[in-house]
Amino acid sequence: MRQAYPMTEESTQVVREYAEAVFRRYSQPLTPPGFEVDWSDAPPKNTTYPGAPMLAAPRWSARQLGRLPDLLAAGDDTDRPWTAAEVSTLASLAYAVQERRVAASWNQDLLTQTHYPKATWSRGTASGGGMYPLEIYWVAGAGAPTRPGVYHFHTAHRAWQRLANGDHASAISDACLGDTGGQRADQFLVVTVRFWKNAYKYHNFCYHVVTQDLGALLGSWQLIGRGLGRQLRPVLWFADETINTRLGLVTESESALAVVPLPGPPPTGNPPAAAAVRAARFERSSRAFQPELLAPVHRATLLTTEARPAALPVEPPPAPHGTGLALPELPAQRWRTDLSAALRRRRSSFGQFSRGRRLTAAELGGILRCAAAGLAFPTDLTGPAPLARLHAVVNDVDGLPAGSYTYEPAGHRLTPVRVEPMAGLLQRAYELNNYNMEQVAAVLAISGRLAEALDHFGPRGYRLLNAVAGSSAQVTYLAATSSGWGAAPSSGWTTRCWTRRSD
Ligand SMILES: Cc1cc2nc3c(=O)[nH]c(=O)nc-3n(C[C@H](O)[C@H](O)[C@H](O)COP(=O)(O)O)c2cc1C
Structure with missing residues (x-):
């Protein structure tokens, strides 16, 4: 059954063909012949906005979140507003740099990781190839526990960099196309992907990996949220360009993948009309390229005003034979x-x-x-x-x-x-x-x-x-x-x- 939204058969075909190319990549390589990773031109794993004020992420003091089966069974959901320490806990525990890893393994980076400039640093959430291409922005409205504005989480410093002032929460809420999953919120975490952080290594395979990376981060957040007494309901259906423009992003190079409402009072007031963020991030690579399959597949997935479809109807795949x-x-x-x-x-x-x-x-x-x-x-x-x-x-x-x-x-x-x-x-x-x-x-x-x-x-x-x-x-x-x-x-x-x- 097709939904009443004008996503074309053509754009679906672009994605279908991309997925099929991913599945057959071992018989037909996804990367062009002769492609070699230029490690010397790699982007930094931790994104910095030079000159933007840096505010240490407040520490969360409780230290215990609970054990996994209890968290998966947890049904309680407090309506207590999110504190700055709780918001920061989501970002820090899941995605901040933790400790240095030096261990003998069968991976090829065994020698380089012993040199400090090329050290491997762990994070709570896995990432394909250890590229960590996701970025976390906190869009704080008037009722948020910090000055209204847009903040970027600095994964190395465990700090929020303030990129813009002003209450942009209702703009984010509106971009969720009429529904934030039944949630009222005037603060949001927006997860974006900076494609180059993955594409310089994985080339055309990038889109497949980064969209799974998103799931890994949301998986951590679902559990940490429950440990904080919250059930998160991330929004995946939103007007991409509207959010990207607000965050000052160019969709081809960095783009929103999920909006996570942090429930509380609804947003108040009209957001400033202009793009929120004008700060520029630090770039190290001088020979960045666009993998040929990346922009088309990403473009094909973008939404503008399409109504959110209902969930998939229950029609479980046929059960295998036998009782098991x-x-x-x-x-x-x-x-x-x-x-x-x-x-x-x-x-x-x-x-x-x-x-x-x-x-x-x-x-x-x-x-x-x-x-x-x-x-x-x-x-x-x-x-x-x-x-x-x-x-x-x-x-x-x-x-x-x-x-x-x-x-x-x-x-x-x-x-x-x-x-x-x-x-x-x-x-x-x-x-x-x-x-x-x-x-x-x-x-x-x-x-x-x-x-x-x-x-x-x-x-x-x-x-x-x-x-x-x-x-x-x-x-x-x-x-x-x-x-x-x-x-x-x-x-x-x-x-x-x-x-x-x-x-
Ligand atoms: C979506 C995804 C795909 C991955 N694919 C592979 C893989 O094909 N082979 C592999 O050895 N590791 C794979 N990994 C593991 C990552 O390389 C690993 O998480 C990363 O290097 C960080 O190391 P850590 O998990 O020990 O923190 C994958 C991880 C994710 C999240």
């Missing part, structure tokens, strides 16, 4: 780690997986349940119909035969698809060389209903689906860390190895 294996429950005391500690300790395993200790079926089930919750986090576009499903490829799990399974969250069951040894298939399907799949207990795979998403939401469905996948990947990390295991997401798979039916 019921997964044992993981005792509550096994979730030892507070979310704030899990965000600090989370890291990609990068070839360090080892079969020395066996994952149990209950542990795998506990992680799957969290990962499935990450697929279903609320947004303005999400409804009861799942856009994506989880699968487990079991290599070495105590209590489960090796094989591939589909996870059914309702019954907490695994339905077998193929029962046979998986290590060889996993290794052949993984196109990078930083993992020994023989040592991996299990691989969780996310399959998405791309055709339905594009049909229903138009090109914006692609962004939504990637956000859902990124969010689940981030929750999987946190679930593994919280229950004493390692994890790492990876896009480096040959997709045809996974494909079955339409998902």
Whole structure:
């Protein structure tokens, strides 16, 4: 069923073709022949607006957010207005630089990371290739706990840089096309992507990765929000250029991907007519280029005045055959780690997986349940119909035969698809060389209903689906860390190895 908005079949086709090019990139490379990353011209990972006043992000004193299963079950939602420390906690815990990483792994940056100027710094949220291309802006209205204006979060300094004064909250609210997910708010976090921070390395693959990065950040925010007693409902359907203009951004180089209302009193007054931000950010690269597929796919997803479609109608994909294996429950005391500690300790395993200790079926089930919750986090576009499903490829799990399974969250069951040894298939399907799949207990795979998403939401469905996948990947990390295991997401798979039916 097509929606009543004028997103053209042509723009949907641009996105469909881009997605297909992404899926076949290992047989037909996405980058032009001879492309080499120019590391010497890389952009800084932390964006700075030189000369803009810098205000230290207030520290949040409670230090405990809660344990993952409790947070996923949390239903309470306080209407207490957001404090500056709470807003800053979202930004800091999820995206600020944390600590230096120097560890032997199978990655290629092993030597460079030992030199201070090229050091690797961790963050609470994963990012494809460690590029961290997302930017966080706080648009504070008259009722916000800071002077009304537009602030940019400086990820290295844990500080807000004030880029503009004035109350621009109602302009952001209006750009949400008539609805901020039923929420009244006069302060918003706007997540944007600076494409070049990813594109200088990933070239045409950029759009796929950064839209999953968005999901990872929103996944962290959903959990941190719950730890603060809040249910966040990010808005993904908004007039892109309206918000970009307000933030002083050029859509081709930096563009909004999500607006997160922080509920409170509604915005008051008319916003100043002009663009809010005129400050210029620091640029280091002198040889920046536009990957040829990036601007067309991004342009195709932009909205202007289109009405928000209803959520996808409930029409679950056909259930696989058989009744499946019921997964044992993981005792509550096994979730030892507070979310704030899990965000600090989370890291990609990068070839360090080892079969020395066996994952149990209950542990795998506990992680799957969290990962499935990450697929279903609320947004303005999400409804009861799942856009994506989880699968487990079991290599070495105590209590489960090796094989591939589909996870059914309702019954907490695994339905077998193929029962046979998986290590060889996993290794052949993984196109990078930083993992020994023989040592991996299990691989969780996310399959998405791309055709339905594009049909229903138009090109914006692609962004939504990637956000859902990124969010689940981030929750999987946190679930593994919280229950004493390692994890790492990876896009480096040959997709045809996974494909079955339409998902
Ligand atoms: C969307 C996404 C895709 C990723 N794809 C890969 C991948 O294909 N291979 C890989 O080794 N790591 C992948 N990663 C992991 C990142 O490289 C990792 O998060 C980043 O280097 C930061 O390291 P950390 O997770 O240890 O903090 C991906 C992460 C995300 C969020």
